[in-house]
Amino acid sequence: MIQIRTEKIDPWKEIQRYQNSLNIQGKFGATAVFVGSMRDMNEGEQVSAMTLEHYPGMTDKYLHKITQEAHQQWPLLDSLILHRVGDVYPDDTIVVVAVWSTHRADAFTACRSLMEQLKSEAPFWKKEQLSNGSRWVEKNTPG
Amino acid sequence: MSIHVRFFASLRESLDIDTVTLHADANDTVDSVWHRATDGATRPNNTLCAINMEYVNAKQAVSDGDEVAFFPPVTGG
Numbered sequence: 001m002i003q004i005r006t007e008k009i010d011p012w013k014e015i016q017r018y019q020n021s022l023n024i025q026g027k028f029g030a031t032a033v034f035v036g037s038m039r040d041m042n043e044g045e046q047v048s049a050m051t052l053e054h055y056p057g058m059t060d061k062y063l064h065k066i067t068q069e070a071h072q073q074w075p076l077l078d079s080l081i082l083h084r085v086g087d088v089y090p091d092d093t094i095v096v097v098a099v100w101s102t103h104r105a106d107a108f109t110a111c112r113s114l115m116e117q118l119k120s121e122a123p124f125w126k127k128e129q130l131s132n133g134s135r136w137v138e139k140n141t142p143g
Numbered sequence: 144m145s146i147h148v149r150f151f152a153s154l155r156e157s158l159d160i161d162t163v164t165l166h167a168d169a170n171d172t173v174d175s176v177w178h179r180a181t182d183g184a185t186r187p188n189n190t191l192c193a194i195n196m197e198y199v200n201a202k203q204a205v206s207d208g209d210e211v212a213f214f215p216p217v218t219g220g
Contacts, residue, residue, distance in 0.1 A: 036220050052219070053152055055212060058196035059219075083219065095220045115220065121198070123191075124219025125152035136153040137218040 001079075002063045004054060006086040009093040011035045014082060022100070024077045030104040032111035034097045040090035042137070047128045052085045052094065055123035059083070066117045070099075073113075074106040081114065083124065116143045144207040146171065148180040151214035158184060167207035174201045176211045189216050 001018060015033060040047055063081050070076060082096040097115045101107040119140050126137040148163040155161055163180040173192045177184075192199055193212040205211055 054219070055149075055151055055193075055196070055214065058193060058212070061196050119217075119220040121217060122219050123151065123193075123214060123217050125215065126218045127152070136156075136215070139216050140218050140220065 002060065002067060002081045004056075004059055004063075004083050004085055006084070009082050009084055009096060011082075011093045011096045014096060015080065015098050018080050018098070019100070022078050024100060028077050028100040028102065030101050030107035032099045032101075032104070032107035034095070034111055034115045035093055036095040036115075038088050038090050038092045038094055042128060045128075045130050047090070047130060049090075049129040050088050051127045051129075052088060053125045053127065054083075054085050058123050062122045063118065066114055066122075070110045070114055074101065074110045076101050076106060076110055079110070079114065081118070083118070083122075085124070112143075119143065146176060146205055146207070147210045148176060149210065149212040151212065153215050154187070154190065154213055167205075171205040172201070173199060173203050173205060173211060176205050177201070177213060180211075186213070187215070190214070191216065 038050055067079055077100040080098040084094050088094060097111055099107045099111040128135055128137060144167055146165045146167050150158055150160050158181055165179055177186050191214050192201055194203060194209050
């Protein structure tokens with residue numbers, strides 16, 4: 001499942017709820033999870049809030065593409081990507097990637113790969129609010 | 144028919160353009176669409192381009208009815 005949403009994300013509830021909805025009980029031996037949260041500091045400056053912009057349509061298209069490719073590359077049982085847009089604040093969850101598979105190697109590798117592809121190519125942008133104005137984040141840190 | 148052009152994030156703010164609709168010209172490319180939509184503004188080297196929500200390079204041909212988008216490096220996640 002892929003969802004882009006403006007509402008707050010409680011990652012652990014979402015993962016549990018999604019897992020309960022799947023018909024894979026007794027089948028999965030591994031769940032790999034990445035949760036990305038907002039920090040209150042970046043490049044040496046205090047950040048009080050952030051606005052996440054995206055390209056509606058292209059983000060969904062791109063996330064579906066990388067999910068489909070991951071399912072072709074590794075024997076995954078299921079996967080979940082949640083991404084927040086709009087105004088976010090320190091400690092808010094920005095992104096969740098969760099992957100279910102039979103064994104841990106596939107779950108670890110696919111989760112990492114999905115996250116890195118999302119970071120490097122999915123069309124989202126962050127604008128930070130600082131004490132003296134705002135600035136666009138120019139690039140993501142390497143994984 | 145026409146070409147729908149969209150700008151995102153810092154590029155939208157610096158150009159002060161959100162969307163532009165252009166008449167389709169024969170031999171249009173992403174480059175020429177940028178030039179016409181921005182009145183010849185210089186395109187930052189790191190600008191990413193998409194046609195119909197797929198990444199393309201700036202030499203790619205643009206067809207009547209296409210949506211062309213320009214945006215800075217992505218910073219999601």
